[in-house]
Amino acid sequence: MDFKLPKTPAVxxxxxxFRLSEVDPDDTAPFEHHPDEREDVLPRLQAxxxxxxxxxxxxxxxxxxSLLIVLQAMDTGGKDGAIENLLTGVNPAGVQVATFKxxxxxxxxxxxxxRIHAQAPKKGHIGVFNRSHYEDVLITRVHGMIDEKTCQEHxxxxxxxxxxxxxxxxxILKFFLHISKEEQAGRLQARLDxxxxxxxxxxxxxxxxxxxxxxxxxxxxxxxxxxxxxAPWFVIPANHKWARxxxxxxxxxxxxxxxxxxxPKVDFDPKKMVVK
Amino acid sequence: MDFKLPKTPAVxxxxxxFRLSEVDPDDTAPFEHHPDEREDVLPRLQAxxxxxxxxxxxxxxxxxxSLLIVLQAMDTGGKDGAIENLLTGVNPAGVQVATFKxxxxxxxxxxxxxRIHAQAPKKGHIGVFNRSHYEDVLITRVHGMIDEKTCQEHxxxxxxxxxxxxxxxxxILKFFLHISKEEQAGRLQARLDxxxxxxxxxxxxxxxxxxxxxxxxxxxxxxxxxxxxxAPWFVIPANHKWARxxxxxxxxxxxxxxxxxxxPKVDFDPKKMVVK
Numbered sequence: 001m002d003f004k005l006p007k008t009p010a011v012x013x014x015x016x017x018f019r020l021s022e023v024d025p026d027d028t029a030p031f032e033h034h035p036d037e038r039e040d041v042l043p044r045l046q047a048x049x050x051x052x053x054x055x056x057x058x059x060x061x062x063x064x065x066s067l068l069i070v071l072q073a074m075d076t077g078g079k080d081g082a083i084e085n086l087l088t089g090v091n092p093a094g095v096q097v098a099t100f101k102x103x104x105x106x107x108x109x110x111x112x113x114x115r116i117h118a119q120a121p122k123k124g125h126i127g128v129f130n131r132s133h134y135e136d137v138l139i140t141r142v143h144g145m146i147d148e149k150t151c152q153e154h155x156x157x158x159x160x161x162x163x164x165x166x167x168x169x170x171x172i173l174k175f176f177l178h179i180s181k182e183e184q185a186g187r188l189q190a191r192l193d194x195x196x197x198x199x200x201x202x203x204x205x206x207x208x209x210x211x212x213x214x215x216x217x218x219x220x221x222x223x224x225x226x227x228x229x230x231a232p233w234f235v236i237p238a239n240h241k242w243a244r245x246x247x248x249x250x251x252x253x254x255x256x257x258x259x260x261x262x263x264p265k266v267d268f269d270p271k272k273m274v275v276k
Numbered sequence: 277m278d279f280k281l282p283k284t285p286a287v288x289x290x291x292x293x294f295r296l297s298e299v300d301p302d303d304t305a306p307f308e309h310h311p312d313e314r315e316d317v318l319p320r321l322q323a324x325x326x327x328x329x330x331x332x333x334x335x336x337x338x339x340x341x342s343l344l345i346v347l348q349a350m351d352t353g354g355k356d357g358a359i360e361n362l363l364t365g366v367n368p369a370g371v372q373v374a375t376f377k378x379x380x381x382x383x384x385x386x387x388x389x390x391r392i393h394a395q396a397p398k399k400g401h402i403g404v405f406n407r408s409h410y411e412d413v414l415i416t417r418v419h420g421m422i423d424e425k426t427c428q429e430h431x432x433x434x435x436x437x438x439x440x441x442x443x444x445x446x447x448i449l450k451f452f453l454h455i456s457k458e459e460q461a462g463r464l465q466a467r468l469d470x471x472x473x474x475x476x477x478x479x480x481x482x483x484x485x486x487x488x489x490x491x492x493x494x495x496x497x498x499x500x501x502x503x504x505x506x507a508p509w510f511v512i513p514a515n516h517k518w519a520r521x522x523x524x525x526x527x528x529x530x531x532x533x534x535x536x537x538x539x540p541k542v543d544f545d546p547k548k549m550v551v552k
Contacts, residue, residue, distance in 0.1 A: 270474050
């Protein structure tokens with residue numbers, strides 16, 4: 001993390017004593033209090049988006065480094081919305097969004113990072129992982145599909161993998177969108193009540209919801225083991241969507257500003273070129 | 277092409293008697309005359325972009341069909357700018373832009389459609405090809421890397437491949453951004469004159485420019501052989517960027533409107549679901 005962390009409700013996971021329960025999903029400080037309406041923060045969000053768009057263009061021109069944004073959350077945590085609000089307005093030609101679902105039969109024939117590595121962002125691009133390799137220390141752990149030893153090995157593999165990417169010029173930012181169990185209930189119910197949202201509801205989400213505490217525990221453990229200055233985890237209080245979006249945008253823009261991408265120098269003399 | 281073609285300067289390549297020389301790269305009719313300033317058409321462009329964003333969201337929700345936009349042009353023809361102006365504002369999570377450069381050693385070990393097929397848009401997505409499989413009947417032909425028989429076979433392979441995609445629910449729109457040789461000279465010179473644009477200049481473009489007429493011939497032939505109602509080629513007069521962007525946006529939105537994507541029906545009764 002080669003940048004000064006902007007003031008947001010986000011919490012950087014510094015060390016192994018980190019406790020998820022100490023982060024309030026409702027927190028919006030130090031942002032000024034806003035009613036829960038996007039309109040109030042729109043000017044700042046739009047300014048950040050505009051700057052993000054300019055920085056992405058420079059990153060693309062430079063063509064030597066990349067930015068990887070990893071997003072994890074409980075169901076209804078707001079991953080899709082956060083991606084949309086962060087990146088709509090940026091040239092899609094410079095963005096790669098990879099969504100990871102349950103691995104396919106083919107993917108299961110390989111190590112758990114195989115399908116992830118294939119989606120690493122190209123030089124000049126902003127990559128987004130909607131879910132990620134962290135699912136392999138979350139859902140698999142909660143449901144006892146891996147034992148403790150394997151889980152510890154996975155943490156190590158993940159840290160090594162992320163180190164490989166950062167050594168190759170990829171700046172990594174990881175965001176856990178932190179909502180409360182009550183907030184999830186409200187969001188699930190909204191998907192049931194609004195016919196236009198019915199298609200977003202998955203009955204299986206109710207089953208997973210029963211494992212809420214186990215997931216929180218698995219998240220806390222993963223965040224503790226896999227956060228560093230080089231590949232930081234941020235816990236984003238995410239009950240309030242406007243604060244979530246603003247916090248993420250501030251951090252992403254600050255990281256890109258610090259990267260300070262520059263168009264490449266050319267190896268010819270423009271004055272000597274003649275267009276016939 | 278299951279949609280009524282909106283009124284734009286674009287020309288649909290209907291049959292084998294098509295002549296590229298009959299399309300004027302400067303044409304802007306039936307658009308009202310504007311000075312060459314984007315500002316005048318911005319309101320319409322923004323309205324189209326807004327609608328495109330809504331339609332993309334529905335396409336994503338539906339998750340059963342996709343849209344593929346193929347872009348070809350001479351160097352400086354405006355492919356990057358056209359993609360940026362068409363799609364910035366659409367959620368990047370629903371867009372996949374694939375840029376095809378000279379094939380790699382690995383790609384050359386396969387048939388020419390192998391690397392293209394791998395980038396076909398997923399269900400629910402808008403895919404964009406920045407250059408495409410058509411390079412294999414353009415640059416290869418101009419430089420005598422394929423003979424006439426192979427070229428004819430390639431046309432056939434391309435038509436079969438595009439048919440495969442359309443049968444699987446992909447709507448294909450192909451755009452040739454048509455600029456004049458004089459316009460290219462101006463744009464190349466601008467890249468030399470403006471230090472901020474130097475990095476976009478490739479000395480090799482000057483060599484390719486010498487083959488201008490051969491390229492025009494190869495384009496005309498490819499367009500004649502590979503355009504149909506199912507996978508149409510449009511020639512977009514592209515000397516005026518505002519007219520180019522407006523024409524493309526109008527056609528893409530019209531195509532998506534005709535697809536009329538709908539959120540999927542759910543197979544559970546929302547009223548019977550209980551969130552505990």
